[in-house]
Amino acid sequence: MDMPAPYRGRFAPSPTGALHFGSLVAAFGSWLAARRADGEWLVRVEDLDPPREVAGAAEAQLRALARFGFEADGAIWRQSQRGEAYRAALDRLLADGLAFECHCSRSELASEGGIHRQCIPGAHRPDPAIRLRVPDGCDIAFEDAVHGRIVQRVDREVGDFVLRRADGLWAYQLAVVVDDDAQGITDVVRGADLLDSTPRQILLQRTLALPTPRYLHLPLVVDDDGRKLSKSLAALPVDPADPLPALRAAWTVLGQDTAALGGIAGRDALLAAAIAAFDPARIPRGPVAMSAALQHA
Incomplete structure (x- = not known):
């Protein structure tokens, strides 16, 4: 009987600006899922669209991830080199x-x-x-977690x-399928704005005779009227110099028990508690209001 491949997840930001809250939620959710499974977490820079990229954004995002405590378990891949x-x-x-x-x-x-x-x-x-x-x-049909x-x-x-x-x-669509296979990605954890793209990627995987990973799509962050945050608001950067408020807000978006992180003052201690308490079954299907998340920041 074949043993299942060890868990390998990834976070794939686009270098179009500073790391913003929506990206932090995706990074935190994918990192938690990998750590909970005692697996690997990789980072891949999706720099496929030079006209939309901001000079220095990729490096700034990577520095911000490090300040939040998210270190990749391997070399950073850049799609521009693929x-x-x-x-x-x-x-x-x-x-x-x-x-x-x-x-x-x-x-x-x-x-x-x-x-x-x-x-x-x-x-x-x-x-x-x-x-x-x-x-x-x-x-194309698939089961999302x-x-x-x-x-x-x-x-x-x-x-x-x-x-x-x-x-x-x-x-x-082509780049993500080729790279997920090349990196041996077993689990894709990302925002629900990409849920509609997943059937295309599965079709392409089948057409190229590549394996299909498991998928889990995280909730979108919306305003109080239920509208997806505008680009200008979504692009507001998080503060990596003071990571705890943004991490607590992202934890709330992920539907997790806020009491599990109560009273914790240090970043590393908070992340350790988050790994221990993380329960994917609590992740909401629907969008989460930004104001609700900020109440627990």
Whole structure:
């Protein structure tokens, strides 16, 4: 009987600014899940989109993670250095007829809600995108550790999705699948804003004959009216010089027992208590209001 692979999780921030509270929740949740399982926790910088990146942001985020007590169990990976691996996977898909060049523009797909099922006749552009050929009737189902059974009809709800963009940049869906496999990731713990992307990634894993990790999607942080925090507010940085208030607020977002961290003054002691008390079954499915989290900061 094959023994299950040791737990290996990861946190994958995008260097578009300082570490903000939503990213801290994802980092804390993924770190806690790995530590609770006596597993490894890796960090991968998702620097695939240079026009959106802020100079020095990746290094600042890594320094902030260290100040919060989150040290990676291995070398930091940077997706900007992984182009050859993405190219190899894309070439396999193209050679097998599972991916194709697409000359359609977004405006040409607008009448279909942006969902690509067949190319616009006569469309041509000098810089075509590359899309995955999604089969008709493609249902992808998986069990999320928080949200339960998720089913997506990928052909109708998403369509043929992009693997390499028209501007030559690698698409997130391809990069994350290739890197999760290369790093031996067994468990993906991340924000619920990526829940909708998971069926695409599972389809791509199956198409490339790669293993599928377990998934757990953490709650979103919203304002008091239930709206997802705006980009400007979500981008407000946390204070790594005073980590305890933000850690306590993130602990609340994760639905954990606030009494378990009561009266603890030091960062390392708080993190040790958090590992001992962390219960994934308490993580809420729905969004959490920022004001509720701050009450316990």
